[in-house]
Every structure is written in C-alpha cells, then in structure tokens.
Amino acid sequence: MPANRVSISRRAAALGALALAGSLLTAAPAHAGGGNGTPSGAPTAAATPKNDGAKGICKRLPKTEARITKALERLNGDATVVGSVARLQQRAGEAKAAGHAEIETYLNNRLTARKALVTNLQARQADLKAVGTWCAAHGEGTGK
Template identity: 75%
Template sequence: MPAANLLPAGRRIAALGALALAGSLLVAAPAQADGSPSGAPAAATTPKGDGAKGICKRLPKTEDRVTKALNRLNGDATVVGSVARLEQRVANAKSAGHAEIQTYLSDRLTARKAMVTTLQTRQKDLKSVATWCAAQGEGSGK
C-alpha cells in the first residue's frame, strides 16, 4: 500500500527546494573555511606613486567644484544651501517655538559653517597644487 502524501504538491516542491539549498550550503561551508584559495592568490598591491598626474589632470574640475560650493555656501538667504538661508531657518524655528527643529537646524548650521572653513582651506591648497602642476608640466585640461 502506497504511503499517503501529507503535503500538497506546492509545499512538497518548496520543502525539496529548501532541503537542496541547505545541503548545498553545508557542502560549501567547509570549502570556504579551509582558507586556501582555489584560484591564483591576489597580491596586495601598493601604490606606485602619489597620484600626482591624476590630481593635476582633475585639478580644474576640482577647483570649479570647490568654488561653486563656496559661492553657494556664501550666498544670501535666497540661495538654497547657503549659510544665511540656514541661519534664517534657525531664526524662524526659534520664533515659532519649535525647540527640537531649532536644535536640529543649529547643528546643521554648525556643520555647514565648518564646511566653509574646510573648503576655503582646500581652495588655498589647490592654488599651491596648481602652481606645482604647472612647474612639473603635468595635465591641466578639463
């Protein structure tokens, strides 16, 4: 007498699939654990230089990006992303009595002001890099 199937066909297929997946995971786990790579070992490479050629090549775009960001940050209250606009939002939150919003915006304002200082420093650094690149005859194209 044949044994009665206790599971419907769909569940039986799903159970067999899960069993096959579990079996393949059990077989693959010891293969991964032995630590010996099956292919050629990838040698850890060290940089061959300081990347000066690439930095000089990207310099005009980097300078433009920093200048654009500083112009935005130093814009008036009508410029989205400016320090002045965020200061206005902090003042609006304070006058509306939204203490939590004011705190959140004040923290963002602190970070944005720090970003201005960082970008100004970066802009000065890029000027000296541009001088160096010109002296070395490195790339200066966009």
C-alpha cells in the first residue's frame, strides 16, 4: 500500500501543476497590454528617462577630449610611431615590394579602416568642442 500512496501524491502534484499552468495561461492575456490600461505600444511614465545624461557627459568631457587627442596624435604620427597611418602605409608598401599580395591586401584594408578612424575621431573632436561650449553655458560638469 505505501507504493499506492506515493502514486496518489504524484498524481495530485501533477494535477496541481496542470491547474496552475492553466490558470496562468488564462490570466496572461489580461496582463499582455501592460496591465495599467494603456495600449501595449504606448510608453508609460516609468519607461521615460529622467535625464539625458548631460551632467555625466560634461563631467567626463576633459578625459574624453584627452583620449581623442592622444589617439589622433598617434594616428597622425610618422612612420616610427606604432599605430600610425604612415607606419601602416610603409608596411603595405614593403609587403608589395616583397611580393606578398595577400599581406598587402590585408594591410591595405586595415589602412582604409584606420583612415576612416581618423576622420571619425576628428568629427568627434569637433562635436566635443560644441559640447564643451554647451556645458560651460549651462554650468554642468566640473571635469573632476
């Protein structure tokens, strides 16, 4: 008889789980719209940001400017500077002279990306000047 009791309790647990799952499935459509009476696509007050992060951006501005300036100095360096565009051009030229076509292709593709990075960083640097002006006008960020 003990085996029979285990079997009954297992059946009861299975039926309880099935009933719970059924009740959750029938309740799910009521909560699908957000549960607060607003359509599911409409933003709620809790979903909107409290600020745009201007204070943090202004606070980090000096460090961000320094990083971009340092990167541009490296990229615009001469052929002796590791990571510069000139050094990569020199390496691509040496690969071409040595007859390593695959290496030359690889280095030229990196060179294209690196030149694009210079353009991107210059645009960011210009944007940061405008941000710095805005931060100063609004008294945001101490840079510390």
